Amino acid sequence: MASTPRVVVVGGGSTGVGVTRDLAMRGLDVVLVEQGNLTHGTTGRMHGLLHSGGRYAVSDQKSARECIEENRVLRDIAAHCVEMTGGLFVKRPEDTEEYFEQKLRGCEECGIPAEVLSGREAREREPHLATDVEKAIAVPDGAVDPFRLVVANAGSAMEHGARIETHAKVRDLIVEDGEVVGVDVEHGAKPGERVHGVQSGREEIRADHVVNATGAWAGRIGDMAGLDVEVRPSKGVMTIMNVRQVDTVINRCRPKGDADIVVPHETTAILGTTDEEVEDPENYPEEQWEVDQMIDTLSELVPILSEARSIRSFWGVRPLYEPPETGTADPTDITRDYFLLDHEDRDGVPGMTSIVGGKFTTYRMMGEEIADHVCAIFGIDADCRTAEVPLPGSEDFQVLRDYMDEFGLRSPIGRRSVERLGSRAEEVLGTDAPNPVVCDCEGVTRAEMRDAIDQAGSDLNASRIRTRASMGNCQGGFCCHRMANELHPQYGEPVVRDSWDDLLQERWKGQRHALWGEQLSQAMLNYALQATTQNRDSDPANRDGSIAFDAFDGGPEAGAMADGGPTEASDGD
């Protein structure tokens, strides 16, 4: 080939950024297009588990082996996104001994370090475990922040010359002579960072190869070229607790079932999940009973969950895939393995590859396999380096000891900031300017917020996922307006207003399924604040037409005011 091959990757989730980073590091010219924010799809709607592989050690040993391998890689290259909490598979009296033994054996067979704990030992580690938990298997599960990981991958890809376009929806695939030669995208804003209200049109991006990494949406992209990609989207609910009831990942040790995992995640704990096939990955019912049932079931493992505050719930769709004719009835039985579909081999349509199935923990491995495949097509001989080169933020990341003195921040705020920013902490927080806290719940300062805005443009939801601002227990009640304020003066009033609206809508969305107890009080307070102090219930500025200021009177006379007002005048003596 005369010039560097250009590859368009569709999908800004973990798989998409993984393959984009890999190809860019191998020297290819890569463009990633994503219809929403990074992590807009399934990646942003997962429970944040860094699998040890233990969950698949009985049913799917290939996946289990991949998980433990990638678990080790990510601890290394993405240290600032990962918290090695450890995990437990706990056995209740009604769970079978036989399965417990199978799980233990499975872990050994897959090379997953596993240790049996008595019920008492397990409760020593996690005091809130139910008293009738009989025993447990300890495995190296961890927690991973999917947002931070994806943003870091995208950042690394950009450093290697990739172009990342968010809010760029693929309208069509360009197919010429039976070959996919590019994508037709519609930009929600001008190319580059998102700026609200900036109109931008369609763009045809020609490509030597297109990678369809759209997960649950892969079927839709396939349809555009008349290809049949049989993704079976399956929804699952997750509920976020206000605080961590456990500091270790708690899995139920039984073959399969809903509501069997609690993952400590940053300041919160995430409960998961259910598994139910849906038709449309964007339009499916989110029902309260799913949340209620999950909390009830998980309370069997961690009883205080039934009385603890939950701050929101969300649903994600798994991009499950199985080869045609497999015909598995129950979605929980569909393999979690991933499949690379070379449409030239499979359908006789060259120019595009789809990647389907798989899971977050193995995103890098999937990226490597696609990158190998794409390089093979172009005869490029370049080694994959994504398993060795740390992501931005994880280079030489050592926990700094004295953040407070270093950055003038209060101790837990400095510490949190540094954990989020990793090796970028000094660059971001080392400011001489005033650096107040913007989000109190998560300890996010102005400097970190401004850094996120530099990366994400006017899209406050994109800054939110970078910083966790507005993701704590008030769910943005006390900080959305402060976050919006940070957009000014870089962005004008209409842009700020639109972005603020987007953020508020997104924050309220997830709270709909947590409106009882403390979070109901919180929501009522938030509503009152946003309505009465910020006009968010009915902002005159959003109304059509101008305000009839003439209708207001001129106010009290200046002279009357100077006399001290009518009340005092009347009872003066």
Next chain:
Amino acid sequence: MSDADRTDETTFDAGESGPDEAFEPVQVFPEAEEMDLRPGADSCYKCSTCDTNCPVAEVDDEFPGPKFQGPEQWRLKQTDEDYDVDDSVMKCSNCMRCDSSCPSDVPLSQMHNTARGEYVREQQSKTSVEYWRNRLLANYRTSAWLASYVPRLANAAMNFGPARWVMEKAMGVTSEREFPSFATETFREWWASRGGAEASRERARRARIERGLVAAADGGDGGDSRDGAADGDDGTDRKIAYFHGCYANYNTPEVGKALVRVFEQFGYEVVVPEQGCSGTPMFANGMLDDARRHAETNVPSLSALVEEGYDAVCSCTSCSMALRQEYPELFDYDGVDDVASNTYEAVEYLRINEDLSGALSGVEVEYPDLSYHAPCHARNQGLHRQAVELFRDLEGVTVTDVGDSCSGISGTYGWKADRYDVSMAIGEEMFEHMEAAEGTTGLTECPTCAMQMEHGTGYEIRHPLQVLEAALVDA
């Protein structure tokens, strides 16, 4: 009951064992700091009412306020034991106003106490001046105990100019304040010389006869008056254990004496059990081990009496606060809940159990007009209006409430050279209101509020029990 003898004092020795080796506390949580505070973090919906009620935050812009110190910091640092507690927690004065202001029942002061305890244990240098200054102030009882052997010498020495200069420079104890003087006879010495519990039982018995609660022949000698008790109150269940705390013992025995006389007047038998410091100054300085050691004396001593039917009564509102709220929040001993639910402030106790207003009606007292300041800890127990309500109709004295501000001293807080200015800035409102009120004598239940009132205005300060004594007890 060990009555009047001086009890063995614990010293500054950081050793773990309490004065009573036989007592083995049941500790579910090995350290108080490990108590589960998740419900507190869950209950906070960030409304900031606590911050707007915090007297320290009002005058000190560097202080982040109770919301941060409590639920916010707890939630941010919960993930990892390596997390440090922010040093600003030492600027909290432990006035506990945040507790009563919270609309959502967040246990703010418990969260502050545990965070402060953790800060002192894990982060504060044990060789720093600040640590030893705080330790010295928090263990006021020990200094007072030593001084009580040589009260006149101590009074002279403690307010000796050059000595105070050295204390400020070397220890960070402000030289602006005058040390309270030590009584030449402690309350316990007086109590012993008066005949202790035996004499009190006899006085109470006579008072009951005088009040017609029991026939003279029947005696009502406490133990076995079963036949006489058939128709209800013969007064033999009138018995209280007086927790005098340190200040009424060493500095203002007149308050303790007033309590004894007033209660005996109502036919109450008083005992003065073995006791240490309530722990209030220790909580406020994060010295939880010291507080625990004293609690290991107080809880068994008082719970044994509670089992015998005594109620614990305090003359200091911070002592009653500690026994009622902080003990059960921070310690998990046998009997701690029984003690907490049977502890009262003295005037509160009489208002609940006796017709105190009735007793005062028609009485005329010769007393100076009073400017009353309600201590924050009285406020937390719902007692901030009782003195004003009680004395409203008492002839001969006018009591003016000087408002709901904090006095600013908060025990040991205002004694620290680096917090003195903040303490006085907080107290400014109270001083102004006292100046504006008619009376030039102060009234309050709290000994350190009294110090601040005196320091800011030069007024002499009395305790409500002293007013009751003047009104009800025959000279």
